[in-house]
Amino acid sequence: MRPISFNSAARLVASSALLFVALVVAGCGGNFSSTLAANSVTLESRSLVAGASAQPAITDEATGAVLVDTNGALQWSAAFPDGTPAQVEWSVTGGDPHAGPGSITSTGLYTPPSYTTADPAEIPVIVHARLPHFHSDAATARILLIPGFLRPLAPENLSLTANGSATLTGSIAQVGGDSAIRFSLATSIAAASTAPASATADLGTLSNQQCTRGAFDSPNPAYTVCSVTYTAPAVVPAPTAVYILGSVETTAQNPVSNQAANPVPRSAVSLPTARSWTLLLLNNSGINSNPIAHQQRLALPVPLGSSSGSNHDYDTQRGQLTDCCGGTLGALLQDSSGNQYALSNNHVLARSDQSQPGETVIQPALIDNGCTPVGSGPGATQVATLAAYPPLDSPNTNVDAALARVTPGAVDPHGAILELGAKLPDGSLDAAAPGVSSTAGQGESAALGMLVAKSGRTTGLTCAPVSAVSLDVLVDYYQDCAETKHALRKKFTNQIAISGTSFSDAGDSGALVVDTSNAEPVGLFFAGGTDSHGIEHAIANPVSDVLANLEAQLAQSGGNPSPSAARLAFVGAADHPVACLRYPATTPSASPLPTLTPAQQLQADRALALAQQWANSPSNAGNSAIRVSITNSLDHPGSPAIFIDSAYPPVNLPREFAGLPTQIASLVPGYSQTPPARTDPAASATTPQPAAAALARAIQVKQRRAAELFQSNPAIFGVGVGLSHDNPADPAILLLVDQSQPLGALPTFLDRERVRILPMDRLHVTRAHAHARPSTTNSACHIPPQSTRPNSKFAHELSFWTSTLRLPR
Numbered sequence: 001m002r003p004i005s006f007n008s009a010a011r012l013v014a015s016s017a018l019l020f021v022a023l024v025v026a027g028c029g030g031n032f033s034s035t036l037a038a039n040s041v042t043l044e045s046r047s048l049v050a051g052a053s054a055q056p057a058i059t060d061e062a063t064g065a066v067l068v069d070t071n072g073a074l075q076w077s078a079a080f081p082d083g084t085p086a087q088v089e090w091s092v093t094g095g096d097p098h099a100g101p102g103s104i105t106s107t108g109l110y111t112p113p114s115y116t117t118a119d120p121a122e123i124p125v126i127v128h129a130r131l132p133h134f135h136s137d138a139a140t141a142r143i144l145l146i147p148g149f150l151r152p153l154a155p156e157n158l159s160l161t162a163n164g165s166a167t168l169t170g171s172i173a174q175v176g177g178d179s180a181i182r183f184s185l186a187t188s189i190a191a192a193s194t195a196p197a198s199a200t201a202d203l204g205t206l207s208n209q210q211c212t213r214g215a216f217d218s219p220n221p222a223y224t225v226c227s228v229t230y231t232a233p234a235v236v237p238a239p240t241a242v243y244i245l246g247s248v249e250t251t252a253q254n255p256v257s258n259q260a261a262n263p264v265p266r267s268a269v270s271l272p273t274a275r276s277w278t279l280l281l282l283n284n285s286g287i288n289s290n291p292i293a294h295q296q297r298l299a300l301p302v303p304l305g306s307s308s309g310s311n312h313d314y315d316t317q318r319g320q321l322t323d324c325c326g327g328t329l330g331a332l333l334q335d336s337s338g339n340q341y342a343l344s345n346n347h348v349l350a351r352s353d354q355s356q357p358g359e360t361v362i363q364p365a366l367i368d369n370g371c372t373p374v375g376s377g378p379g380a381t382q383v384a385t386l387a388a389y390p391p392l393d394s395p396n397t398n399v400d401a402a403l404a405r406v407t408p409g410a411v412d413p414h415g416a417i418l419e420l421g422a423k424l425p426d427g428s429l430d431a432a433a434p435g436v437s438s439t440a441g442q443g444e445s446a447a448l449g450m451l452v453a454k455s456g457r458t459t460g461l462t463c464a465p466v467s468a469v470s471l472d473v474l475v476d477y478y479q480d481c482a483e484t485k486h487a488l489r490k491k492f493t494n495q496i497a498i499s500g501t502s503f504s505d506a507g508d509s510g511a512l513v514v515d516t517s518n519a520e521p522v523g524l525f526f527a528g529g530t531d532s533h534g535i536e537h538a539i540a541n542p543v544s545d546v547l548a549n550l551e552a553q554l555a556q557s558g559g560n561p562s563p564s565a566a567r568l569a570f571v572g573a574a575d576h577p578v579a580c581l582r583y584p585a586t587t588p589s590a591s592p593l594p595t596l597t598p599a600q601q602l603q604a605d606r607a608l609a610l611a612q613q614w615a616n617s618p619s620n621a622g623n624s625a626i627r628v629s630i631t632n633s634l635d636h637p638g639s640p641a642i643f644i645d646s647a648y649p650p651v652n653l654p655r656e657f658a659g660l661p662t663q664i665a666s667l668v669p670g671y672s673q674t675p676p677a678r679t680d681p682a683a684s685a686t687t688p689q690p691a692a693a694a695l696a697r698a699i700q701v702k703q704r705r706a707a708e709l710f711q712s713n714p715a716i717f718g719v720g721v722g723l724s725h726d727n728p729a730d731p732a733i734l735l736l737v738d739q740s741q742p743l744g745a746l747p748t749f750l751d752r753e754r755v756r757i758l759p760m761d762r763l764h765v766t767r768a769h770a771h772a773r774p775s776t777t778n779s780a781c782h783i784p785p786q787s788t789r790p791n792s793k794f795a796h797e798l799s800f801w802t803s804t805l806r807l808p809r
Contacts, residue, residue, distance in 0.1 A: 060120075060144055063124075063142060063144065064142070065124065065141075065142035065143055065144045066141065066142070066143050066144070067120075067143075067144050067146055068110075068112055068143060068144075068145065068146065069112070069145075069146040069147065069148035069248065069274040070112050070113065070114055070115060070116065070145065070146070070147055070148040070173040071148035071149070071173075071274070072112060072148070073109060073110060073111050073112070074109075074110040074143065075107075075108060075109050075110070076090065076104070076108035076109075076110060076127060076129070076141075077108055078108070078129045078138070078139070086129075086131065086138070087131075087132065088108075088129040088130055088131055088132075088138060089106075089129075089130045089131075089132060090104045090105070090106065090107075090108050090127070090128070090129060090130075091104065091127075091128045091130070092104045092110065092125055092126065092127055092128065092143075093125075093126050093128065094123070094124050094125050094126045095113065095123055095124075095125045095145070096113055096115075096116050096117055096118065096123045096145065097117065097118070097123070098117045098175075098216050099113035099114070099115050099116060099117065100113050101113070101125045101126075102125060102145075104127065110127065110143070112125075112143075112145055113145070114173060115147065115173040115174065115175060115223070116145050116147050116173065116174045116175075116177065116179075117174065117175050117176045117177065117216045118176060118177050119177045119178050119179060119250055120144035120145055120146060120250055121144070122177075123145060124142050124143065124144060125142070125143040125144075125145060126140050126141070126142060126143075127140060127141045127142075127143060128140050129141075146179075146248060146250055146274050147172045147173040147174035147177070147179050147224070147248055147250065147274070148172065148173050148248065148274045149170060149171070149172055149173075149246075149248065149274060149275070149276045150171040150172060150173050150223060151170070151171055151276075152170075152276040152277075152278075153168050153169070153170045153244065153246045153276045153277060153278045154168065154169050154170070154278075154292060154295075155168070155278060155290055155291045155292050155460070156278060156279070156291070156458060156459060156502070156505060157278060157279045157280070157281070157291065157459050157460070157462075157502045157583060158278065158280055158281070158289060158290045158291065158460070159280070159281040159282075159283055159287055159288065159289040159290075159581050160230075160232045160280060160281075160282060160283070160288050161232065161236060161282075161283055161284070161285065161286045161287060161288055161427055162232055162233065162234055162235055162236045162282075162284070163231065163232055163233075163234055164231075164232045164288045164427065165229055165230060165231040165232065166229070166230055166290055167227055167228070167229045167230075168183070168227060168228055168229075168230060168244060168246075168278055169225060169226070169227040170225070170226055170227075170246045170276060171223050171224065171225050171226075172223065172224050172226070172248050172274075173223060174213075174223065174224045174250075175213075175214060175215070175216045175221050175222065175223055175224070176213060176214070176215045176216050177213070177224070177250070178250070179224060179248060179249065179250035180209065180211045180224070180226055180248075180249055180250075181209065181211070181226035181228075181246045181247065181248060181249070182209070182246070182247050182248075182249040183206050183209055183226075183228045183244060183245065183246055184206075184244075184245050184247070185203045185204065185206065185242060185243070185244060185245075186203075186242075186243045186245060187203070187240075187241065187242065187243065188243060189243055189245070189277060202233055203233070203240075203242045203282075204230055204231055204232045204233050204242065204280075204282070205230070205231050206228050206229070206230055206231075206244070207228055207229040207230075207231075208228075209226050209227065209228045210226065210227050210228070211224055211225065211226040211227075212224070212225045212226075226246075228244075230244055230280070232282055233282070236282045236283065236284045237284065238284060239281060239282065239283050239284065239584070240281075240282040240584075241279065241280070241281060241282075241583065241584040242279075242280040242281075242282055243277050243278070243279060243280070244277060244278040244280060245275060245276075245277045246275060246276050246277065246278075247274065247275040248274035248275065279501070279502050279583060281581065281583050281584070283581075285579075286423065286427050287423060287427055287428075287429065287579060287581065288426065288427035288428050289419060289428070289429060289460055289461055289581055290460065291456075291457075291458060291459055291460030293418065293460075294306050294307060294328075294418055294455070294456065294457045294458075294460055295307045295364060295368045295457055295458075296364065296368070297363070297364050297368075297369070297379060297380065297381065298363065298364075300381065300383075300409060300410055301409055301410055301411050301412045301413065302329070302363045302381070302383055302410065302411055302412065303412050303416045303417060303418050303431045304329050304330060304331055304332060304342070304411070304412065304415065304416065304417040304418070304455075304512070305328065305329070305330070305417040305418035305419065305420070305431075305455035305456065305457075305461075305511065305512075306328070306329050306363055306364065306418060306457065307326055307327075307328065307329075307363065307364035307365045307367070307368045307457040307507070308326065308327065308328060308329035308342070308344065308348070308349075308361060308362065308363045308364065308365050308383070308457075308510070309325060309326030309327055309348050309349065309361070309362065309365035309366060309367070310348070310349055310350070310351050310355060310359055310360070310361060310362075310386070311359065311360035311361070311362045311366070311373050311374050311375075311380075311382070312351065312355070312359060312360070312373070313325040313326060313348075313351050313365070313366060313481070314366060314371060314373070314481065315480050315481050315482065321371055321373075323371070323480070323481040323482050324365075324366035324367055324371035324481060325348075325365070325366065325367060325481040325768065326348065326364070326365020326366055326367040326368065326457070326507065326768055327344060327345060327347075327348030327365065327457060327507060327508070327509035327510045327768065328344060328348070328456045328457040328507065328508055328509060328510040328511045328525075329342050329344055329361075329363060329383070329411075329510065330342075330343045330344045330345075330510040330511050330512045330524060330525075331343045331415060331417065331434065331512040331521065331524075331570055331571075332406070332411060332412070332413075332414075332415035332433075332570070332571040333403065333547075333550075333568045333569065333570060333571065334441075334568070334569060334571050335554070335566060335567060335568055336566070336567045339405065340405075340406045340411070340413065340571065341384075341387060341403040341404060341405055341406060341568075342361065342383065342384045342403070342404045342406055342411055343401065343402075343403060343510070343512070343524070343546075343550075344401075344402055344404070344509070344510030345400045345401060345402060345509045345510045345524070345526045345765065346389045346390070346391075346392055346399075346400045346401055346402045347392075347400060347477065347509065347526070347765045348402070348509050348510045349361055349386055349389070349402040349403075349404050349510075350386055350389040350402045352392060352477050352487070352488075352765075353389070353391050353392050353393055355386050355389075356386070357385075357386050357387055357388065357557065358385055358386060359385065359386040360374060360382050360385060360386075361382070361383055361384040361385060361386060361404040362374050362380040362381060362382055362383065363380065363381055363383045363410075364379075364380055365380075365457070365507075365768070366380070367507070367768045368457075381410065382407055382410070383404075383406070383407055383410040383411050384404035384405055384406050384407055384410065384411065385404060385405050385407070386402065386403075386404050386405075387403045387404055387405040387554070387557070388402070388403050388550065388553045388554050388557045389401065389402035389403065389553065390549040390550065390552070390553045392477065392488065392490055393488060393490075397549055398492055398493060398494075398541070398545050398549065399492075399524070399526075399541040399545050399546050399549045399550075400475075400492075400524075400526040400527070400541060400765065401524055401526075401541060401546050401549060401550055403550055403553075403554070412431075413571070414433050414571065414572075414573070415433040415434065415570065415571035415572050415573075416431040416432055416433050417431060417432065417433065417434060417455050417512065418431050418455050418460075418461070419431065419455050419460060419461035419579075420432040420433070420434065420453075420455055420461070420514070420519060420578055421576075422579075423579060429461060429579055432519070432573070432576065433519075433571065433572040433573040434512060434514050434519045434520065434521050434570055434572040434573075435514070435515075435518045435519035435520045435572055435573065435574065435575035435576055436520070436521075436569070436570050436571070436572035436573065436574075436575075437572075437573075437574045437575045438518060438520055438575050439520055440569065441569030441570040441571070441572060442543070442544070442547065442569060442570075443520055443521035443522060443543035443544065443547070443570060444515060444520045444521070444522060444543075445522075445542065445544070446466045446469055446496045446522050446523060446540075446542065447466060447469070448466055448467075448468070448469050448689065448690070448695065448721070448722065448723065448731075449465050449466060449689050449723075450465065450466045450515060450522070451463055451464070451465055451515075451516045451517070451580065452464065452465070452466060452498055452513050452514060452515060452516060452522055452523075453513070453514055453516045453578045453580060453581075454503070454504065454508065454511040454512065454513045454514070454525055454538075455511060455512070456504060456505075456507065456508030456509075456510075456511035456525065457507045457508060457511070457768070458504075458505045458506060458507035458508050458768060459502055459503070459504055459505050459508055460581075461578075461579070461581050462500070462502060462503045462504065462581055462582070462583065463500075463503070463516055463578070463580040463581060463582050464498050464499060464500025464501075464503040464538075464582065465498070465499070465500070466496060466497070466498055467497045467498060467499035467537070467722050467723070468496070468497035468499075468720040468721060468722040468734050469494075469496060469497075469699070469720065469721055469722075470494050470699045470702055470703070470720050470721050471494070471495045471496065471497050471539070471718060471719070471720030471721075471734070472491065472492065472493045472494070472495070472706050472710075472718065472719050472720065473491070473492050473495055473527070473539055473717060473718040473720075473736065473763055474489050474490070474491050474710075474717040474718070474762075474763070475489070475490055475491075475492060475526075475527045475539070475763045475764065475765060476488070476489050476762060476763065476764045476765075477489070477490065477764075477765060478764075483764070491710075492539075492541070494542065494545075495539050495540065495541060495542070495720070496513070496522070496523045496539070496540045496541075496542060497537055497538070497539055497540075497720060497722070497734075498513065498523075498525075498537070498538045498539075498540065499535055499536070499537045499538070500535070500536065500582065500583065501534075501535060501536065501583040501584060502536065502583040503536055503538055503583075504525060504528055504536060504538040505528075505536070506768045507768030508525055508538075509525065509526055509527075509765055509768075510524070510525070510526070511524075511525045512524060512525075513525055513538075513540045514578060515578075516577065516578045516580050517577060518575035518576065518577065519572075519575060519576050519577070519578050520575060521543045521570050521572075522540070522542075522543060523540030523541055523542055523543055523546075524540055524541045524543065524546050525538055525539070525540045526539060526540065526541060526765055527539040527763045527764060527765050528763065528764075529736075529760045529761040529762060529763045529764070530760060530761050531739075531758055531759060531760035531761075532739050532759045532760065537736075537758075537760060539763060543570075547568050547569075550568055551566045551567060551568050552566075554566040554568075591632055591637060591638075592632060593630065593631060593632040593638075593640060594632075594638055596640060600639075600640060603640075603658055603659060603660065604630050604640045604660065606657075606658045607630075607640075607642055607656075607657040607658035607659070607660040608628065608629070608630055608642065608657075610657040610658055611628040611642045611644070611657045611662075612628055614654065614657070615627070615628050615644075619652060626644065626645070626646045627644075627645040627646075628642055628643065628644055628645070629642075629643045629645070630642065630643065631643035631663060633660075633661055633663065633726055634663065634725035634726050635661060635724055635725050635726045635732060635748075635754060635755065635756040635757065636661070636746070636748060636755075636756075636757055637757070637759075639748070640660055641660055641661045641662065641663045641726055642656075642657050642660050642661070642662045642663065643663045643665065644662055644663065644664050644665060645665040646664065646665060653727070655727075655730065655749070655752070655754060656748075656749065659748065659749075660748075661724075661726050661727075661748060661749075661754060662726065662727060663726040663727065664726070664727045664729075689723075689729075690723070690729060690730055690731040694730065694731055695721065695731045697731075697753065698721045698731035698732070698733060698753050699721050701733060701750055701751045701753045702719060702720060702721050702733050704751070705719075705733070705750055705751070706719040709735065713737075713743070713744055713746065714738075714741065715737045715738045715741040715742065715743050715744070716735055716736070716737055716738075717736050717737070717738060717762055717763065718734070718735065718736025718758075718763070719733065719734070719735060719736075720733075720734045720736075721733060721734060722734040722756060723756075724754045724756055725756060726754065727754070730754050731753070731754070732753065732754040732755060732756040733750050733753050733754070733755045733756070734756050734758060735755060735756070735757050735758065736758050736760060736763075737757055737758065737759050737760070738759075738760075738761075738762050739759035739760055739761065740761075743757070743759070
């Protein structure tokens with residue numbers, strides 16, 4: 001998942017520049033000199049993105065200055081001409097007249113200001129490198145500041161049918177100036193920057209952009225907000241993915257142009273890091289779905305699936321509100337006495353154990369209300385009060401859930417969830433309650449491959465298959481909205497994983513996961529991460545655990561002293577199907593098998609010989625088309641597997657030869673007479689499912705070996721059961737591994753069961769985070785008293801969003 005991607009406080013992109021300092025020694029005292037001439041100073045810049053290798057940074061051709069956006073950072077180092085590192089004193093000057101030049105540490109780490117008030121050419125930052133004991137600079141370099149995105153384009157995803165239209169907006173970290181967002185269309189992110197207009201003509205059309213700017217010294221300073229209207233083509237013959245890319249475009253100017261006889265004209269510059277995009281699903285089902293409706297302030301009684309959170313879910317600094325958070329109002333529960341409760345996550349409604357019962361729950365969340373708490377200004381409504389939550393810091397709890405007692409008349413009493421219902425005449429989806437008739441409101445268990453849907457604040461209604469069951473995971477929690485203070489890593493057992501493009505994102509926390517065939521509750525979404533191919537993996541608590549943990553907490557809280565009175569059930573209606581908005585799966589390109597070590601080659605040769613013997617055995621006499629070869633394992637990328645190309649599935653196919661797993665071509669999606677491209681079998685509607693007995697055996701092995709696996713390798717943060725990608729007819733022990741850490745040796749089989757490795761980002765909870773409204777004064781709005789749980793070990797966390805920031809003086 002991309003956890004609302006752009007954040008002016010978190011430095012998501014780092015670059016390194018190498019500055020060579022000229023050193024000339026004359027006489028006993030020595031003489032140091034420096035110049036910016038090309039033959040004596042070299043700048044080398046590299047961009048470092050979390051989980052990715054270093055990439056060259058971008059410089060402005062006209063000025064030679066390094067470009068960095070307000071979401072970035074630069075790591076500078078100095079060296080003498082012979083390459084010897086130079087110990088220098090770093091400083092920065094110039095920069096924005098209001099935000100300043102940023103800061104640089106003693107080690108050369110430069111952090112830009114969080115916003116700008118002018119275009120880059122007008123506010124260059126000068127980096128000074130000074131040798132100790134000398135008053136003049138040894139060298140200087142120039143930085144041009146590009147305003148970055150304050151939030152992703154909104155909405156982040158949407159679905160339109162033929163001739164449908166939607167308005168997209170984006171906000172950038174500039175108050176004043178001429179910077180803008182340039183919008184374009186493409187079939188992929190990679191193609192967005194290179195595709196000519198003629199190549200995107202059949203993808204729809206974009207209107208002229210409209211940008212609103214506010215001067216810093218005006219009564220109401222505001223960040224630049226740009227919008228564009230997209231219109232779908234008149235004919236959509238088949239579901240198609242379209243990316244609407246937004247790139248920050250600003251201007252740069254040669255620094256000597258003002259003195260030159262012939263000034264150099266201002267030129268447009270942009271940075272690949274300063275961009276965001278919306279994934280659009282063009283569909284031929286007549287459905288128009290826009291998640292923006294989930295983020296708005298809704299009329300009472302509000303439906304579920306909408307933006308919500310604690311009225312106190314914010315950070316403060318020096319008496320001012322700086323950040324705020326929020327998530328999704330997931331579902332409606334009712335106890336045996338008829339009391340109704342709104343269901344969401346602990347980290348959404350209870351601020352990760354910080355809150356006390358009675359704290360106000362609002363709609364929309366602070367993130368969608370300019371970080372303005374109820375009591376400090378308009379824009380949100382109190383809809384419930386916190387009632388109970390199983391504490392996350394307890395080893396006896398296994399859910400991230402909380403209940404809030406509904407304010408009379410404030411929440412739909414029938415439990416209607418946005419977009420869970422039938423298609424309306426205009427193509428939009430009606431709100432509807434989840435199905436409860438099959439289970440009397442208790443929900444059902446997830447099954448591997450089950451198609452499920454969720455309706456959340458950020459991505460709206462989406463669906464994807466269950467990709468893992470019996471999943472034990474370690475999930476990180478933080479003390480603040482900005483996720484700068486790590487507080488807790490909690491283990492959850494026997495969870496559900498759902499994998500799919502744009503299935504979920506930050507702000508969807510608390511959304512109810514339902515079976516698309518009958519709308520019966522299945523899970524409560526609370527955490528997620530993104531794998532090395534950009535596919536999001538959502539984690540949900542099983543609803544049976546959610547109800548059991550909440551019932552126990554209600555009974556202990558004193559609100560329902562009788563266990564029978566604490567019996568909870570989902571409020572809903574008769575079972576019904578749910579429209580499935582399934583965004584096209586990401587299909588990474590094929591990865592060739594790397595060069596094998598001598599030991600691997602010896603094992604591969606032996607395995608290939610055994611496979612050839614098997615292919616020629618009497619048991620395969622009726623299948624003369626079997627061919628075997630060595631390929632790259634899909635379960636263990638970078639390791640060899642035996643590729644079996646057969647006209648139809650062989651009988652009694654071995655899982656391994658000489659310890660190498662077998663990979664069957666006829667069961668690998670996308671296979672066409674060549675070793676398969678790397679893809680996700682869960683994305684195929686025809687993916688075979690393992691037999692019940694085989695799945696049960698794999699779950700038994702997982703339960704028996706999970707603790708050992710967690711202890712054996714610190715990179716492992718999840719152990720469950722999913723489908724093998726080498727042979728999707730087989731189950732596999734699924735290992736979630738931290739792609740930023742060395743993986744070391746990982747097993748290919750466990751107790752004869754296949755093992756699949758999934759490199760990805762570590763899991764974290766997925767509510768959304770925003771910054772406070774801009775202000776050029778030192779006065780802070782009134783902040784309601786913030787209650788805290790006695791001896792609370794940690795606070796709350798989330799990810800990012802909003803169109804405005806508080807401007808520091």
